[in-house]
Amino acid sequence: MKKRISYLIALCIAATAIFSACNNENKVPENVTFTEHVAPILYNNCTVCHRPGGGAHFSFITYQDAKKYAGSMAFVTKERIMPPWPADPHYTEFKGQRVLTDKDIEILSKWAKEGAPEGSTDKMPILPKYPSSLAGAPDMRIAVTPYFIKAFSSDKFLLIKVPYELPADTFASLIEFVPGHSNVVHHVNGDMVKYVFEQKKDVFAGERIVNMEEDTATLVKAFQKLGLPNDDGSYPVLQKSVVNYLPGAIGQIYPQGIGGYILPRKGAFLFNDIHYGFTGKDDITDTSYINIFFSKIPPNRPVQEFQLGTLGQAPVEPDLIIMPNTVKPVSSHFKVVNDISILTINPHMHLLGKSFKAYALKPNGDTIRLISIPRWDFNWQYFYTFKKMVKIPANSIIVAEGIYDNTKQNLNNPFSPPQIVTDQTGSMKATDEMFQFIITYLPYKDGDEKISLE
C-alpha cells in the first residue's frame, strides 16, 4: 500500500509539470463552507452585480442571502451562464474578464450538494469596494432626463439626448455613465454630437427621449424629433462610443497618453441605444447621470473607430435578410490601410444571433484572433478591451462572421411562428436585426503591443 502511494506521488510530481490536476492548489477541499470557500468566489466574480445597487435583482453578500440560491448557482455556473461572459476565453482573453475555473465550479456544486454549510465566521473575506464612479468626484455632472417606467412593463429601448453648453471648448480624460436604478438600466451606448458654435442656436431644443418601439421611427425621424440637426438641416459631427455602460463591465479608462476627448462649447450626448430591462413590482423613475472629468492637456492619441456591417464602412454579405425557419451565416470584410493598434471591440447582433467570430487575415496569410462568441447572448454585449493592444498590419483584412437562427428552436426568437427579419429598415428595434462589429483603435506606434491596458 505504502509503495503504491509513493508511486502515485511520483506520478503526480511528474504529471504536475504537464497537468495541474495533482496540485493541491487545484483540489476541491474536503469540507466546502461558505465563509472559507464560496464567499471568495462570489466576491471575486458575482457580487459586483449581485449586491444591493448592483446590476442584478438579488444579492449574494451574506450567507443568509446566498444560501437560498445554492442550487441555482451550481446550475448556472456549470452551464457557464454566470458570470455572464459570452466570449470564449480559450480563443482570446480580455481585460477584466470574468470566467470561473473548473475548480470554482466544482466548489459551488459541492457546496450545494452538501446542504450549503456556513463554516466559521472568522474565515469570512472582506467585501471588495464598489465605487459608483471609477475616478472619484467629476468636474461636471449632467443629469439624464428622468424616465418613468411602470411596474411589470416590458423591456424598453430608447434614444436619449443629453445636451450641454460650456463656456469654451474643453478637454476631458474620461466620460462615464452612472446608472440611477442599476438593476433596471441594462445597457447604454452613447455618442457625442459636436456642434460648430455658429451652426446651432439652441442645443436644448427638441425632445429628449424617443422610444424606438412605440414611435416606430427610422433613425432619421428620431434624430429630427430630438432636434439633432444643425439649424440649416445638415448634420453635425458624431463621435461614436464615447460613453458606454453595461452592468459589471469595466469602464474604458485607458493608460495616460491614450484616449481623451474634446468637448465642444455646444454639444450633446446621444444615447443611441439605452435598454431598460424588467422593473419588477414597483414603478420606478430612473435618474441616471453622466460624469465628466476634465483634463488640462489635449488628447494626445484620441481613440478612433470604424465599424463593419449594418450602417458601417463594410457591407454585410449577403444582405441581412433572414427567412423564417432558416439558419443564416453572414460576414463582413474590411481592409485595413495602415498599421493600427486595436484597443476595444464590440460585436453586435439582436435576438436571432446564434454565434459571432472575428479575426484579421494578415497579408502573409496568418490569422490574428479577435473574438469568438460560440453562444450569442443579446443581454451581454460587452465592449471587450484587450489586455494589451493588438497590432494589425497594413493590408490585413478584418473578417467578422455571424450566424443567425430564425427557427422556432431559438428560444429568443421574438416571433412565433418565425417571420422574415432584416436590417433594411434602418430601425434599431430589437425585433429587427443588425450585424455590426465596432473597433476602436489608434494609428500604430512602435511598442504599442507592449502597453498594458489593464
Ligand code: HEC
Ligand atoms: C455582470 C453582472 C453579473 C455578474 C458578474 C453575475 N451575475 Fe448572476 N445574474 C445577473 C443578472 C442581471 C441576472 C438576471 C436576474 C436579475 O436581473 O437579477 C442574473 C441571474 C443569476 C441567477 C439566477 C438565474 C435564474 O435564471 O434563475 C443566478 C443563480 C446567478 N445569477 C448566479 C451568479 C453567480 C454564481 C455569479 C458569479 C459566479 C454571477 N451570477 C455573476 C448579473 C450578473
